[in-house]
Amino acid sequence: MDSPILLLLALLVALVQCFSDDYHSHNSTRHHDYCVLGAGPAGLQMGHFLSKSQRDYIILERNSGPGSFFNIYPRHRKLISINKIYTGRRNREFNLRHDWNSLLSDRPDLLLQRVSRELYPDADSFPRYLSMYVKELGLKVQYGVDIGKIRASESESPRGRGYILTDQRGLDYTCRVLLVSTGLWDPQKVQFEGSDLVEGYESIPVDPEEYKDQAVLILGKGNSAFETAQSILGRASRIHLYSPSPVRLAWQTHYVGDLRAVNNELLDTYQLKSLDGLVEGGLEDIAIIRNGEDEKKRSGRKKKCRSSGKEKRGKLFLTLSELLDSSDGKNSSKVTATNLPVYHNDNFSLRQPYDRVIRCLGFRFNFSIFDGSARPPSSEGARGRLPGVTAWYEGRGTPDLFVLGTAAHSRDYRSSAGGFVHGFRYTVRAVHRVLELRYHSNSWPSIKLSISQLQSWLLRRVNEASGPYQMFGVLGDIILLRGSHCEYLEEFPLQALPQFSSLSGHQLSKHGLLVLVLQYGLNRTDSLGPGRAESEWTRAWRSNFLHPVLYYYDKLPTERDMRHRPVGWPLPRPKAVHHMIEDFLTEWDGPISHSQPLRRFLEHCLHTDLRAFYAESCFRFSLTNRKPPLFCRQGYLRKHGVVRNRQLWQHAHEAGLMLGGQDSASPDTDPAFPDYLTQAGASVSSAINLDF
Secondary structure (H helix, E strand, O other): OHHHHHHHHHHHHHHHHHHHHHHHHHHOEEEEEEEEEOOOHHHHHHHHHHHHOOOOEEEEEOOOOOOHHHHOOOOOOEOOOOEOOOOOOOOHHHHHHHEOOOOOOOOOOOOHHHOOOOOOOEOOHHHHHHHHHHHHHOOOEEEOOOEEEEEEEOOOOOOOOEEEEEEOOOOEEEEEEEEEOOOOOEEOOOOOEOHHHOEEOOOOOOOHHHHOOOEEEEEOOOHHHHHHHHHOOOOOOEEEEEEOOOOOEHHHHOOOOOEOHHHOHHHHHHHOOOOOEEEEOOOOOEEEEEOOOOHHHHHHHHHHHHHHOOOOOOOEEEEEHHHOOOOOOOOOOOOOHHHOHHHHOOOOOOOOOEOEEEEOOOEEOOOOOEOOOOOOOEOOOHHHOOEOEOOOOEEOOOOOEEEOHHHHHHHOOOOOOOOOHHHHHHHHHHHHHHHHHHHHOOOOOEEEEEHHHHHHHHHHHHHHOOHHHHOOOOEEEEEEEOOOEEEEEEEEEHHHHHHHHHHHOOOOOOOOEEEEEEEOOOOOOOOOOOOOOOOOHHHHHHOOOOEEEEEEEOOOOOHHHHHOOOOOOOOOOOOEEEEOOOOOOOOOOOHHHHHHHHHHHHHHHHOOOOOOOOHHHHHHHHHHOOOOOHHHHHOHHHOOOOOOOHHHHHHHHHOOOOOHHHHHOOOOOOOOOOOOOOOOOHHHHOOOOOOO
């Protein structure tokens, strides 16, 4: 008898406990220092950095897995981000220049190539990679949390502000810092008469057979428009693309968001006059009207078509709203001749009717989940589709709310790669470094170098660093000059330079600073024409393709300086500037074209001899000069020197540097060969003594 009673009691206790847990989960508030909204690539990238620094964070995701955007888009399931596996190099940092999909981590094997070996991977591979990233790094992601409202609140922190996020169950999450990485989900739409007759990119059928022998008008000329056109190119009878702007080709503009060659087959059929084409015109001024029948006929036809399994629709005409008889919104009203542009211009480009009109105008940020206290303003650029953020990606007027990833692209819209994985993985890291200083008093990471090492370190960075290479003109390396040494800070947001000290925790000295940037030239040239690239180092300032540029300032630029910088420049006019000549192989290691001009520029800015010398020369200088060159003072006189080996000795012997009795001796046979000639380190590895 006791056993059933005990069993019943245990069951009751379990039910009470379950009810209690359920009650608290629905009525309590969960607090974290950091809330990351969205488990897309930007949110997961921030999650990695927060996890690595052992911060209290949570990533909230409304869907059942990470990267859910890529379960739907691109609709035709081919990514346009490069996955170049074979580069001929084993340098991981260099290889990230050509891996546009992988996120940053301390795991050298945690790359997309484990999921796909294709140059342009299938879209389904990216969510699989992100799931692997979450699992192997142990990131804290909570799925099934659909945040519907965000509001600011007064918190107990010294800054006096926090954020409250409410999900679909009414559960609140509070945080000191909100990191928004929701991406762009809402389709961009334009309202005009007949816009309800237009199909959206987000819902069109992707089976090409659905478009067999149909005339299709696509609104837009971006990658989604051309991707759609390319998928039906072999089935549609004709395809026309219509938008206000001419098509912009990525290989001409150097902006990866413009039309990529992987999607541009329609340009062939257009230019070779095979029925397809591109037309420019305003979207707000057009109207789409159906050459309709009266309601009875149309209703009867619909029933007949449904019974046969196919529903035929009336033809669609593009016209101008000013030509319509009325604007009563009845888009199916009968079309008269005077309603169509061809009546007024018999050579009107889009005079033939269409079977389908498809909208492919991109996406916009969802502002609706923010109330007035937490809503960032719309950006001034990008047609207001994105939130406005500061140079360090904090929402304007929304302190402690940062925007990450594609949604933060307003800072470099149409000028760099901040809207794409291979760009924002670095801006997310920059934001994390800002957070570490502001909330945890950890300064921006820096490396202390002797001045004699600076040239070699710069050459190393321009030849392998992936951050400035991908985020050209946006992120740059800052070198704080301190006399005989310097501090080197990597990948600082250039537009935030006036706030450098408050964002980095480092102070400027009287010696000034250098800024290393990779940027494209401003000369508008034919990207494939003759004379498109410079090869003479004396004309480096005319380089057209990506190349390193060094800016020297004796003091920090001000906000006013930034606003009044020359058009197209990432920074204001400096005290001195040095362009390294563009290189076909993107290898800036030529002794004459790259190393020597760089050394001369550094010597000009630092007022110091930066030549590198063999130990023999340093020994001679030490005997004949009260102040030997800096390289000798920081190397030879501190018992550092060049590498001891037979090949180097033979080179010195043949160059006539080994004088007197040393001519007959080798480093292996001469017992007097000094044992202080040890590995020189970074200061010698790239330096070449070229005195012309």
